[in-house]
Structure formats: structure tokens, C-alpha cells
Amino acid sequence: xLQVENTxxxxxxxxxxxAMALYFAFIxxxxxxxxxxxxxxxxxxxxxxxxxxxxxxxxxxxxxxxxQYEFATSFAWGLCLVSLAFVIRFRFPVLGAFxxxxxxxxxxxxxxxxxxxKNLMPALRSxxxxxxxxxxxxxxxxxxxxxxxxxxxxxxxxxxxRGFMDQHIPGREKLDVIAYRSVSLGLLFLTFTIITGAIWxxxxxxxxxxxxxxxxxxxxxxxxxxxxxxxxxxxxWQGRAAAIFAxxxxxxxxxxxxxxxxxxxxxxxxx
Amino acid sequence: xxxxxxxxxRFKRIYKFIGxxxxxxxxxxxxxxxxxxxxxxxxxxxxxxxxxxxSERAAALIVALRLDDAFHSAWFIIITAFLCLNLTLCNLTRxxxxxxxxxxxxxxxxxxESAGDVSREGVADPKAAFTRLRMPGPVACKTADGRxxxxxxxxxxxxxxAWVCHLGILLLILGFGxxxxxxxxxxxxxxxxxxxxxxxTGYTLKIEDFAVERRDxxxxxxxxxxxxxxxxxxxxxxxxxxxxxxxxxxxxxxxxSVGWATRVNVxxxxxxxxxxxxxxxxxxxxxxxxxxVVYLNAFYPxxxxxxxxGPSSASEKLNNPAWLYSVYYQGQLLGMxxxxxxxxxTIDAYTVTFTDPQNYTLIQIKRDRFTWLALAGGxxxxxxxxxxxYIQPAKIWAIREPDGRWTLRGAxxxxxxxxxxxxxxxxxxxxxx
Ligand code: HEM
Numbered sequence: 001x002l003q004v005e006n007t008x009x010x011x012x013x014x015x016x017x018x019a020m021a022l023y024f025a026f027i028x029x030x031x032x033x034x035x036x037x038x039x040x041x042x043x044x045x046x047x048x049x050x051x052x053x054x055x056x057x058x059x060x061x062x063x064x065x066x067x068q069y070e071f072a073t074s075f076a077w078g079l080c081l082v083s084l085a086f087v088i089r090f091r092f093p094v095l096g097a098f099x100x101x102x103x104x105x106x107x108x109x110x111x112x113x114x115x116x117x118k119n120l121m122p123a124l125r126s127x128x129x130x131x132x133x134x135x136x137x138x139x140x141x142x143x144x145x146x147x148x149x150x151x152x153x154x155x156x157x158x159x160x161x162r163g164f165m166d167q168h169i170p171g172r173e174k175l176d177v178i179a180y181r182s183v184s185l186g187l188l189f190l191t192f193t194i195i196t197g198a199i200w201x202x203x204x205x206x207x208x209x210x211x212x213x214x215x216x217x218x219x220x221x222x223x224x225x226x227x228x229x230x231x232x233x234x235x236x237w238q239g240r241a242a243a244i245f246a247x248x249x250x251x252x253x254x255x256x257x258x259x260x261x262x263x264x265x266x267x268x269x270x271x
Numbered sequence: 272x273x274x275x276x277x278x279x280x281r282f283k284r285i286y287k288f289i290g291x292x293x294x295x296x297x298x299x300x301x302x303x304x305x306x307x308x309x310x311x312x313x314x315x316x317x318x319x320x321x322x323x324x325x326s327e328r329a330a331a332l333i334v335a336l337r338l339d340d341a342f343h344s345a346w347f348i349i350i351t352a353f354l355c356l357n358l359t360l361c362n363l364t365r366x367x368x369x370x371x372x373x374x375x376x377x378x379x380x381x382x383x384e385s386a387g388d389v390s391r392e393g394v395a396d397p398k399a400a401f402t403r404l405r406m407p408g409p410v411a412c413k414t415a416d417g418r419x420x421x422x423x424x425x426x427x428x429x430x431x432x433a434w435v436c437h438l439g440i441l442l443l444i445l446g447f448g449x450x451x452x453x454x455x456x457x458x459x460x461x462x463x464x465x466x467x468x469x470x471x472t473g474y475t476l477k478i479e480d481f482a483v484e485r486r487d488x489x490x491x492x493x494x495x496x497x498x499x500x501x502x503x504x505x506x507x508x509x510x511x512x513x514x515x516x517x518x519x520x521x522x523x524x525x526x527x528s529v530g531w532a533t534r535v536n537v538x539x540x541x542x543x544x545x546x547x548x549x550x551x552x553x554x555x556x557x558x559x560x561x562x563x564v565v566y567l568n569a570f571y572p573x574x575x576x577x578x579x580x581g582p583s584s585a586s587e588k589l590n591n592p593a594w595l596y597s598v599y600y601q602g603q604l605l606g607m608x609x610x611x612x613x614x615x616x617t618i619d620a621y622t623v624t625f626t627d628p629q630n631y632t633l634i635q636i637k638r639d640r641f642t643w644l645a646l647a648g649g650x651x652x653x654x655x656x657x658x659x660x661y662i663q664p665a666k667i668w669a670i671r672e673p674d675g676r677w678t679l680r681g682a683x684x685x686x687x688x689x690x691x692x693x694x695x696x697x698x699x700x701x702x703x704x
Contacts, residue, residue: 090689125493126514174688184660191656195649204514206456206525206637208645209447211342216310223303230296260310 002059008052015045016104023097035093046080060117065133066124072110078141079103086145090178094168098148128200136193140253142186147250149179153243176239179246187225194218217256224249290360298354305350309341355444358437373430379412379422382668387680389691391698397421397669397677403697406667414670424666432659439655443648450641460633462532462548469636474502474520481632489586494526496632525635531570532631538622550631557621568595570628594625
């Protein structure tokens with residue numbers, strides 16, 4: 001099973017790379033047909049990626065969500081899923097062009113991690129952990145999309161001169177609404193992640209919140225995005241300022257995910 | 272006199288500010304900064320530790336500002352308290368308006384006279400557009416000047432999203448805070464057969480059995496303890512393992528960790544004097560000479576001397592057991608050494624041996640009467656977010672013009688540009704039919 005996963009994983013990387021290249025080609029040659037192929041490749045990559053994760057789950061006999069490699073590949077999967085959904089839902093292939101390098105970067109990071117399947121220490125054997133990490137993947141994927149949207153928003157004014165971009169990037173107002181949709185999706189799932197994590201911690205350690213650095217940073221991320229929501233409601237802050245917050249929020253997400261494990265001590269350092 | 276007039280005014284302004292969204296944003300940013308400081312500065316160290324790690328100056332600052340215990344410091348609690356006050360005021364002042372709006376949004380009166388966010392004239396079949404916009408059966412009504420009209424509204428519950436979310440956060444903070452202030456925590460450790468008091472609760476905990484379940488590769492799969500708790504003339508039994516605590520007598524029992532215990536046998540002039548089980552880190556005073564004390568520093572089931580690391584255990588299997596001990600006389604350290612299996616230690620007339628190494632279990636006992644409140648707060652917050660994000664209040668109305676066609680209008684604040692697109696599509700299709 002793990003052998004199969006390995007092969008699939010390589011294929012997934014190739015497909016994601018091809019999708020990214022075609023998205024770039026779409027921007028270069030400005031043909032809608034190219035964008036359609038790129039979306040198709042991304043969808044095929046996502047399908048195989050799902051299969052790879054299932055293989056690993058079956059091979060390891062548990063949810064594939066417990067070490068740095070598994071979480072990185074799942075994170076890439078989440079970002080690919082959410083970005084694909086947004087590309088299709090809002091007919092927005094330019095989003096795909098900006099999201100695919102981020103997805104590729106994360107799966108590249110996954111490829112550099114150890115793929116060894118390790119046995120779980122007893123505290124990690126919990127259904128709540130499954131909920132906790134799967135909701136985190138969707139949340140992180142959605143925040144990844146809001147980050148990309150924030151970047152597009154901030155770059156939009158520069159790209160204005162070109163008619164093609166004008167046609168393929170929604171107006172400021174719509175872009176803002178799409179970004180709002182992705183942040184709200186992310187925040188909803190992050191809230192779920194934090195609650196299920198607290199329930200799990202309560203069962204495993206007897207304390208549902210202990211200011212462990214990873215907990216603290218997920219709270220910081222949560223606070224940043226709720227500040228984003230309130231800023232957005234205030235007149236004049238919609239758009240640019242909100243976009244900057246969406247970018248800062250994702251920096252916190254990445255720090256929570258990678259920085260905390262490597263730079264700060266805590267219970268989560270094994271994950 | 273002037274002061275007397277100005278101050279209620281000023282008071283009102285301060286009151287308004289404290290309940291405002293601007294203040295909320297300031298507090299949220301302050302809280303985010305406070306939390307990041309608390310995680311970046313290592314918590315709970317001494318002045319000397321900080322001085323060595325950073326500098327004397329930084330250490331002085333850290334201690335003065337209580338950055339060494341940021342999450343329990345006065346300033347952290349003050350920010351949180353202001354956030355609660357802010358949320359309470361905001362929710363209280365908005366409640367009457369919210370109720371009023373919820374009623375108004377369900378009635379056509381206000382809407383029919385307004386321009387709406389979107390509109391389309393000359394629609395032939397408004398009912399089809401209502402259906403396409405997934406609006407429930409529109410009700411027939413009349414405008415103020417007597418024209419025929421249709422009206423439908425949906426998802427008014429969404430208006431309550433932010434309010435419910437704010438309420439949830441308040442309850443969450445309240446539950447957490449009350450829990451922190453009133454919770455009690457105890458630990459009991461021992462080997463099967465031990466019976467010990469649980470702190471000052473009046474209950475006793477007996478460890479009936481304890482097992483470590485291992486996989487083929489020697490890694491631990493689960494720690495399981497059978498316990499019984501007595502008190503109040505009652506006795507209850509439970510099995511606890513990691514991730515599966517038990518609730519008995521209002522307290523929660525957790526299988527927290529394990530360590531090694533061993534039997535210590537003391538002989539005096541070759542005759543058995545004393546035999547007791549102690550855990551690593553415990554003392555045993557010699558029975559008829561209590562100023563002589565044996566201390567078990569550590570136990571290594573598979574002893575190995577690793578260069579650069581010192582004594583350690585190669586595995587958790589009892590391949591090469593070693594006991595690291597110290598001996599004290601009248602409080603003075605006489606010596607420290609390691610004994611291998613079968614070796615003995617002689618001090619004057621006494622001979623000490625270590626036998627029967629076994630795992631002891633450490634059980635954590637916790638009482639927090641407010642966990643449910645925090646959990647309820649969390650769930651209510653989730654519900655609020657769901658309402659705020661996914662239940663978008665919308666209303667559509669159509670007014671019949673003199674030419675028999677209809678003017679369709681709609682409003683959906685949350686939908687923004689996307690609602691406009693949906694509306695245009697629905698109207699376009701409604702027209703073609
Ligand atoms: C941890 C703190 C907070 C969180 C997580 C939070 C969350 C939210 C959410 C999710 C919304 C809905 C936003 C939307 O629908 O786009 C909202 C709206 C709002 N919040 Fe907060 N909030 C917090 C604190 C506060 C505080 C302290 C105030 C005090 C005034 C406040 C005032 C408001 C207002 C006025 C709205 C707009 C409601 C509306 O448009 O219907 N929030 N908040």
C-alpha cells in the first residue's frame with residue numbers, strides 16, 4: 001500500500017506541476033481553453049492525491065494525519081481542494097494560477113519530509129484527533145485561498161493596464177466578497193479545529209487549554225481573522241486593509257504550522 | 272456648573288466607546304500581541320534564567336511586566352475583562368434593534384417603498400425569478416398606493432449570527448475563567464495494591480491493577496489502570512487509560528504517565544529488617560535508624576552508558592536493570608552509585624538490595640465545574656459563525672407596473688456582488704419564459 005502511495009505521490013507532484021505550468025501559460029497566451037485544461041489537470045491531481053492519502057491511511061491503519069509529512073501533504077490537498085472549488089464556483093482561473101505555486105510549494109515541502117510510518121503514542125490515538133486535524137486542513141486550505149486572493153487584490157491595481165486581466169479578475173467589490181467567503185470558511189473550520197482540539201486535550205491530558213505555543217498561535221490566527229471580519233464591516237476598510245489582514249493571517253497560519261514546531265517548545269512538537 | 276453639564280456627556284461618550292466595534296478591534300489586536308508575547312518569551316523561568324538567556328535589562332523588564340507568566344498577568348486579565356465588557360455592552364445595546372429588525376425584515380411594508388440593492392424592470396414572470404432565487408412562496412400584498420405586489424424573505428436567523436457568536440465567546444471566556452479560579456488538581460501515583468488519599472478531598476484512591484500494552488516493536492500502545500475510589504461511604508470502580516478518563520464522585524481521573532518503581536530490601540546483620548516498594552524519586556528511611564535514608568534517583572531497565580549523555584536506558588525491556596541510588600545520613604549525602612541486578616550495598620550493619628522492578632502509574636485527578644460552560648460557549652460560537660456566514664438574510668419583492676409587467680427588487684447585504692449576479696441571472700431567465 002505504501003509503495004502505491006509513493007508512486008501516486010510522485011504522479012500527483014507531476015500533475016500539480018503541469019497544472020501550474022498551464023495556468024501560467026493561460027496568463028501568457030490568454031486562451032480560455034488552456035485554463036480549462038489546467039483546471040482539469042488540477043482536478044486529476046486532486047483525485048490521485050485523494051487516492052494517495054487513502055492508500056497511506058490503509059497502509060498505516062489509521063488516519064494519515066499525524067506527522068509532519070502527512071500533515072504537509074494533507075495541507076496541500078486541502079489547499080488544492082478549496083482553491084479548485086473557488087476556481088470553479090466563481091469561474092476564476094486566475095485564482096488557480098496564483099494558488100497552484102503555493103500548493104506546489106507545500107507538496108514540495110511534504111516531499112522533503114520523512115515518509116516513515118511510525119506507531120502512535122497512546123495520547124495520539126483518539127477520534128477527536130481525527131476531527132481536529134481534518135478540520136484544520138480545510139481551514140488552512142481556505143486561509144491559503146484568502147491569502148492568494150489578498151495578494152491578487154493588492155496586485156490588481158498594477159495589472160490594471162492590461163485588458164485581459166481586467167476581464168479575468170473580478171472587480172474590487174466581488175474580489176472582496178470572494179475573499180470574505182474564503183476567510184469565513186476558514187474561520188468556521190478553525191473554530192471547529194480549536195474546539196475539537198480542546199476536547200481531545202481534555203481527554204488526553206486533563207486540561208482543555210494550557211497555552212501551549214501551538215494552541216496560542218492558533219488563537220492568534222483566530223483573533224487576526226476575526227479582526228479582519230470586523231475591519232471589513234467598517235466603511236473604508238473594506239478592500240485594501242482587509243486584504244493586508246488576510247495576508248498577515250496566513251503568515252500566522254504558516255508560523256503556527258511550521259514555525260511553532262521548529263522554533264518553540266510544546267506538546268505539539270511531535271505533530 | 273459647566274462641569275456638571277459636560278460630565279454626563281463625557282461619560283456617555285466613554286460608555287459608547289467601550290461598547291464600540293472600534294474598541295473591539297483595538298482589543299483584539301492587543302490580545303493577539305499579548306498572546307504572541309506569551310508564546311515567544313519562555314514562561315515560568317527565574318530572573319537568573321532570563322538574564323542568562325537574554326540580558327540583565329531584558330530580564331528585569333520581563334519580571335517587572337510579568338512576561339514570565341503572561342497568561343495570568345494583570346494586564347492580560349485586564350485586556351480580557353475589557354473584551355468581555357465590550358462584548359456585553361455591544362450585545363445589550365444591539366439586542367432591541369436586532370429584534371426590531373428581525374420583525375421588520377419579515378414584513379413587506381418597509382421593503383416595497385425602498386429601492387433595494389438590485390432591481391430589474393419589465394419582468395414578465397416574477398414567480399419564476401422567485402423560484403430561481405430559491406425564495407419560498409412569495410406572499411401577495413399591496414403597495415401604499417395600491418399596486419399589486421409580491422414579497423418573500425428568507426434566512427432571517429442569519430441576522431443573529433454575530434450576536435450569537437459574541438454570546439458564545441462571552442460564555443466561553445466566563446467558563447474558562449471560572450474554571451481557572453475554582454478548579455482543583457491532584458496527583459496520585461503508585462503500584463497495584465497502593466491506596467492513597469486524594470489531596471484534601473477526603474476520598475481515597477486504590478490502584479487495583481496497572482498494565483502496559485506493547486506492540487511487537489516494543490513501542491507502547493496503551494497504559495491501562497484499574498482503580499477504585501472510596502469516600503462518602505461509597506466505593507466506585509473504573510478503568511482508565513490514555514484518552515479514556517473516568518468520572519467518579521464529580522472528579523475526573525486521568526491515566527497521566529508512568530515511571531519505574533522497585534522493591535527495596537534492607538537486612539540488618541543478615542536478617543531481614545524491612546521491605547518496601549518505592550518509586551524513582553522517592554526516599555526510604557531505614558526502619559530502626561531513620562536518620563539513614565536510601566534515595567532512588569532513577570531506574571534503568573536496559574542500562575547503557577552513553578558517551579556524552581551519561582547513564583541511560585537502551586530500551587524499556589528489563590534486559591540489564593540498574594538502580595541509581597544515593598544514601599544520606601542525618602541529611603548529609605554519603606554517596607551515590609549504581610547497582611546492577613544481584614549486587615548489594617552495605618552500610619555498616621545494613622545490607623540493601625533492589626529487586627522486582629515494576630511500572631508505577633501516575634494518575635491525575637481534576638475537578639473543574641465549569642468545563643461544560645466553556646464547551647457550551649464554544650458550540651454557541653460555532654453556531655453563531657454558521658448563522659453569520661451561511662444563513663444570508665435576503666428578501667425579494669416584485670411590484671406590478673401599469674403595463675402588466677413587474678419590477679423586481681431585492682436586498683441581501685451579505686451577498687454583495689455575488690447576490691447581484693445571481694439576481695441578474697434569475698431575472699434574465701425569468702424574462703425569457
Ligand atoms: C473575540 C472577539 C469577537 C469575535 C470572534 C467576533 C466575531 C464576529 C463575527 C463572526 C461577526 C460576523 C461578521 C460577519 O458576519 O461578517 C461579527 C460581527 C460584529 N461584531 Fe464581533 N466578534 C468579536 C468581538 C466583538 C466585539 C468585542 C464587539 C463589540 C462591539 C463586536 C462587534 C461586532 C459588530 C458590531 C458586528 C457586526 C454585526 C452585523 O453586521 O450584524 N465584535 N463579530
